[in-house]
Amino acid sequence: MNDPAARLYCTFYLRDECFALEIGSVREIDRRVALTPVRGAPAAVRGLSSLRGRIATVIDPAVRLGQPPCALGDSARLIVLETGGELVGLCVDRVADVVAIPDEAIEPLPGADGSGAGALIAGVAWQGGESVRVLCAERVLAVGDAR
Amino acid sequence: MARSEAKPSVALRIASRAVDQGRVQADRSLIADFVVQAHEHLDAAEPLLLEFERSGQVPPDATNEIFRAVHSIKGAAGFLALEGIAELAHALEGVLVRLRDAELAWHASLADPLLRSVDHLRELLAGLPDDPGGLDRELVAQLEALALLRDPRDSLFADCEAQQRRGHSLAVVPLPAGERLRSAFLARLRRFAELVREDFPRPHQALVGSPLELDLLAEALGLEVSELAGWDVGAEAGAAAHEPPAAARAPDSIRVRVELLDRLMDLAGQLALQRNQLGRLAGESPSALLHELERIIGDLQESIMATRLQPIRVLFERLPRLIRDIGRRLGKAAELEISGGDVELDRSLVEALADPLTHLLRNALDHGIEAAEQRAARGKPEIGAISLRALPARGRVLIDLEDDGAGIDLARVRAAAVERGLLGAEQAAALPEREALALIFRVGISTARGVSELSGRGVGLDVVRTNIERLGGHIELESRPGRGTRFRIDLPLTLAIVPALVVSTGGERFALPQSGVIEVVRLGGGSRAAERVAGRELVRLRGRLLPLLRLRELLGISGQAAPPDAREAALVVRCGAGCFALVVEDLHDGGDIVVKPLPSFLAECVWYSGCTLLGDGRPALILDPAGIARSASLRPAELAPDPGGSARSAAVSRPLVLFEAAAGARFALPLDALSRLEALRPEQIERVGEREFFERRGRAVPLLHLHELLPVGAPTAPGEELFALIPRAQREVGIAAARIIDTVVSEVRPAPEGLRVPGIAGSALVEQRLTLCLDPAELVAAADAELGAR
Numbered sequence: 028m029n030d031p032a033a034r035l036y037c038t039f040y041l042r043d044e045c046f047a048l049e050i051g052s053v054r055e056i057d058r059r060v061a062l063t064p065v066r067g068a069p070a071a072v073r074g075l076s077s078l079r080g081r082i083a084t085v086i087d088p089a090v091r092l093g094q095p096p097c098a099l100g101d102s103a104r105l106i107v108l109e110t111g112g113e114l115v116g117l118c119v120d121r122v123a124d125v126v127a128i129p130d131e132a133i134e135p136l137p138g139a140d141g142s143g144a145g146a147l148i149a150g151v152a153w154q155g156g157e158s159v160r161v162l163c164a165e166r167v168l169a170v171g172d173a174r
Numbered sequence: 175m176a177r178s179e180a181k182p183s184v185a186l187r188i189a190s191r192a193v194d195q196g197r198v199q200a201d202r203s204l205i206a207d208f209v210v211q212a213h214e215h216l217d218a219a220e221p222l223l224l225e226f227e228r229s230g231q232v233p234p235d236a237t238n239e240i241f242r243a244v245h246s247i248k249g250a251a252g253f254l255a256l257e258g259i260a261e262l263a264h265a266l267e268g269v270l271v272r273l274r275d276a277e278l279a280w281h282a283s284l285a286d287p288l289l290r291s292v293d294h295l296r297e298l299l300a301g302l303p304d305d306p307g308g309l310d311r312e313l314v315a316q317l318e319a320l321a322l323l324r325d326p327r328d329s330l331f332a333d334c335e336a337q338q339r340r341g342h343s344l345a346v347v348p349l350p351a352g353e354r355l356r357s358a359f360l361a362r363l364r365r366f367a368e369l370v371r372e373d374f375p376r377p378h379q380a381l382v383g384s385p386l387e388l389d390l391l392a393e394a395l396g397l398e399v400s401e402l403a404g405w406d407v408g409a410e411a412g413a414a415a416h417e418p419p420a421a422a423r424a425p426d427s428i429r430v431r432v433e434l435l436d437r438l439m440d441l442a443g444q445l446a447l448q449r450n451q452l453g454r455l456a457g458e459s460p461s462a463l464l465h466e467l468e469r470i471i472g473d474l475q476e477s478i479m480a481t482r483l484q485p486i487r488v489l490f491e492r493l494p495r496l497i498r499d500i501g502r503r504l505g506k507a508a509e510l511e512i513s514g515g516d517v518e519l520d521r522s523l524v525e526a527l528a529d530p531l532t533h534l535l536r537n538a539l540d541h542g543i544e545a546a547e548q549r550a551a552r553g554k555p556e557i558g559a560i561s562l563r564a565l566p567a568r569g570r571v572l573i574d575l576e577d578d579g580a581g582i583d584l585a586r587v588r589a590a591a592v593e594r595g596l597l598g599a600e601q602a603a604a605l606p607e608r609e610a611l612a613l614i615f616r617v618g619i620s621t622a623r624g625v626s627e628l629s630g631r632g633v634g635l636d637v638v639r640t641n642i643e644r645l646g647g648h649i650e651l652e653s654r655p656g657r658g659t660r661f662r663i664d665l666p667l668t669l670a671i672v673p674a675l676v677v678s679t680g681g682e683r684f685a686l687p688q689s690g691v692i693e694v695v696r697l698g699g700g701s702r703a704a705e706r707v708a709g710r711e712l713v714r715l716r717g718r719l720l721p722l723l724r725l726r727e728l729l730g731i732s733g734q735a736a737p738p739d740a741r742e743a744a745l746v747v748r749c750g751a752g753c754f755a756l757v758v759e760d761l762h763d764g765g766d767i768v769v770k771p772l773p774s775f776l777a778e779c780v781w782y783s784g785c786t787l788l789g790d791g792r793p794a795l796i797l798d799p800a801g802i803a804r805s806a807s808l809r810p811a812e813l814a815p816d817p818g819g820s821a822r823s824a825a826v827s828r829p830l831v832l833f834e835a836a837a838g839a840r841f842a843l844p845l846d847a848l849s850r851l852e853a854l855r856p857e858q859i860e861r862v863g864e865r866e867f868f869e870r871r872g873r874a875v876p877l878l879h880l881h882e883l884l885p886v887g888a889p890t891a892p893g894e895e896l897f898a899l900i901p902r903a904q905r906e907v908g909i910a911a912a913r914i915i916d917t918v919v920s921e922v923r924p925a926p927e928g929l930r931v932p933g934i935a936g937s938a939l940v941e942q943r944l945t946l947c948l949d950p951a952e953l954v955a956a957a958d959a960e961l962g963a964r
Contacts, residue, residue: 039762061792063682063683063793063794063795064682065732065776065779065782065795066682066729066730066779066781067729067778067779067780067781068775068779069775069778072775072776074793075773075785075793075795076793077791077792077793079441079444080440080441080444080787081437081440082770082773082787082793083777083786084773084776086775097771108386111774113773113774113775115775121211144217168775170775
């Protein structure tokens with residue numbers, strides 16, 4: 028934890044796979060709030076949500092990764108990011124922890140060619156005997172690429 | 175005010191003058207060090223002063239410590255030629271030295287000026303190294319006065335306090351230098367003020383107490399208020415002390431990030447929503463408390479809205495230049511008289527108004543104001559007069575644009591409408607004057623003889639009207655032949671909050687601005703049943719057939735459908751110059767909504783124009799009728815004419831922008847498919863590989879050349895001018911045009927199946943020439959395919 032080269036990550040689960048997002052980009056974590064679906068939106072956009080008077084676009088990282096959409100169960104949370112002056116909530120099945128991961132502990136995904144779901148994952152790190160996929164927030168939010 | 179005698183010591187001034195020459199190069203790091211040290215000194219001095227005030231005791235070692243701190247600041251400031259700081263430190267030192275030497279007894283009223291001095295020193299330090307800051311001379315004068323006191327029984331002190339008790343303002347007044355002037359001035363002074371002490375604290379100054387406010391006193395004495403140094407030695411003021419004095423001198427206006435205002439706006443909106451919920455809880459008997467809450471929230475919202483307002487002057491100020499430039503090109507001269515620049519509008523409206531207003535001005539000069547010789551012949555001054563006025567009117571703003579030109583020739587408008595197939599000759603003749611005038615908005619009829627380079631180029635008055643209506647306003651005109659024309663634009667003060675209807679389909683709610691809704695009707699039963707004709711549903715409403723769209727089908731909402739026999743609600747919505755019916759199933763309480771931009775992630779959702787929070791705090795999308803019509807491929811020709819429009823015509827044609835892409839090849843683009851028209855400068859265009867781009871709002875927009883996409887000839891030589899027609903499309907692209915010819919209204923015949931070329935929707939016969947009418951969406955797709963093929 029005291030490694031100065033380590034950055035802090037928020038870890039969370041999409042079903043039973045653990046993912047991490049650098050905490051610098053995270054604004055807050057909210058309990059899942061009521062969603063207004065948006066017809067005609069890209070598949071990864073689950074809808075709009077109000078966060079204390081501001082409107083956040085809720086994006087499903089699971090859909091971005093080519094997995095079935097997040098079930099939005101009781102333990103689901105919104106990891107709220109701010110990008111270009113807009114709020115975005117990433118819906119995840121469960122938020123786990125905040126951990127420090129040294130840069131050198133993040134291994135590039137084997138066989139990743141920068142396309143498909145692999146493009147969203149910056150690398151894999153091992154935390155407590157579990158593999159953690161480190162997500163690149165910017166690419167997760169590029170929902171327009173999904174077409 | 176004379177600045178002189180009571181300055182830093184001579185030695186110090188010589189030192190500072192020596193440094194002065196080298197000041198420009200004055201070592202910034204030296205100043206930075208000084209700032210750090212000075213802050214440390216002040217941080218040490220402040221708690222001691224506060225302790226003096228609290229205990230009323232001034233232990234000599236403590237006064238000495240403060241004295242030393244201030245003294246070192248003075249020394250270093252003098253050395254660095256920071257005159258303001260040195261002067262203030264010097265004056266402060268003067269008081270401290272007397273306190274230290276027990277020549278002045280502590281009094282509560284000393285605390286305030288001493289603490290203010292510390293704060294002011296900090297303020298001056300904060301501006302360094304670049305801005306030496308403005309010295310508060312009033313404070314210096316006050317310190318100098320305090321240094322003359324001995325104890326609270328000092329007669330000056332007592333006099334000042336007496337003045338204060340009477341509610342008088344104390345002021346240091348400059349006196350004229352000459353003996354005679356001076357006695358005359360003193361005589362006048364005595365009429366308005368009581369002389370506390372003459373020659374105080376500097377020569378040629380008097381300390382006075384006056385029942386007049388400072389600005390009135392200054393006026394009475396024939397002085398600027400800035401020449402008076404107001405002064406307050408009231409014991410109470412001293413005891414009240416601890417508001418930071420900086421706040422007392424804070425400027426009247428501050429800069430606030432727009433983002434912050436938007437956030438405040440959001441919160442106020444949220445608060446209003448909570449209030450509504452509370453109101454619902456309270457049911458039928460809302461208490462007085464709730465009414466009070468309502469009032470406060472209303473005030474809050476209004477105040478925040480007010481922060482977004484901007485004087486319309488920022489827009490008006492650009493216009494005289496425009497008039498001059500257009501006038502030059504047209505060889506006409508006009509004076510633009512502007513008034514009401516102080517009227518304030520929401521900043522987004524001020525921006526959005528720029529294009530329509532520019533267009534109207536061009537129009538006035540081009541079509542309104544006659545050529546000089548013609549004006550002379552009509553007995554008018556050779557220079558035309560155009561006046562532009564903004565008038566506030568109960569939550570709205572009226573903008574009048576009036577010219578003293580030729581006026582609009584109604585006969586020609588009627589004739590043009592007939593010519594373009596809008597009206598039958600009899601219909602046209604029977605049209606009342608007002609409605610005939612309004613025709614010029616509907617059809618882009620140009621009554622000028624030729625299409626000039628300026629006004630005919632762009633998009634017509636119909637677009638001006640559409641733009642104004644999109645802003646929630648409307649435009650009307652009056653014209654007197656030979657005398658002039660007046661356009662009146664009536665706008666709301668703000669765009670951020672608009673009245674809207676809330677509708678729902680399959681349980682999903684949407685907002686629709688009321689300005690876009692013509693009426694709400696119930697369908698089903700009798701003559702209002704929808705009928706299906708050629709795959710399109712139509713409904714007959716008061717003798718007119720309206721295309722009918724169902725929100726549920728369009729948006730692919732499954733959910734529970736309304737029982738088939740229910741009488742559905744349909745909105746008749748405005749779309750460009752026409753209208754259609756939109757079946758929405760349910761209508762809810764409307765009300766004002768706070769319009770928020772559509773998140774960028776939804777930029778491609780054509781059905782929405784924005785989003786908002788509804789009464790229960792949940793987000794909802796704001797429907798965009800034009801986008802809905804487009805997504806349903808409802809062609810403008812299929813729309814029923816807007817009953818608000820004055821012309822009723824069976825033959826529905828659509829307005830087209832006519833342009834020349836390559837030599838001789840004419841094209842048309844439906845006007846309502848056009849988002850913007852821009853003149854391009856050569857330096858705006860960049861080539862990347864096979865493609866050309868132009869810069870627009872910081873983004874590279876592809877420029878499409880029709881001869882590369884369609885079977886038409888390439889231009890023989892590059893034209894001198896180039897325009898980009900930017901259609902409303904999923905992606906922003908520009909269609910290159912060599913010349914914009916006109917806007918016309920014409921029927922577009924779809925190209926026969928089998929002969930259809932992607933990118934061309936059909937053809938129109940315009941001025942006896944066959945003109946291809948483009949389909950922007952297909953064109954963009956064709957461009958993408960073309961690029962992929964290479």
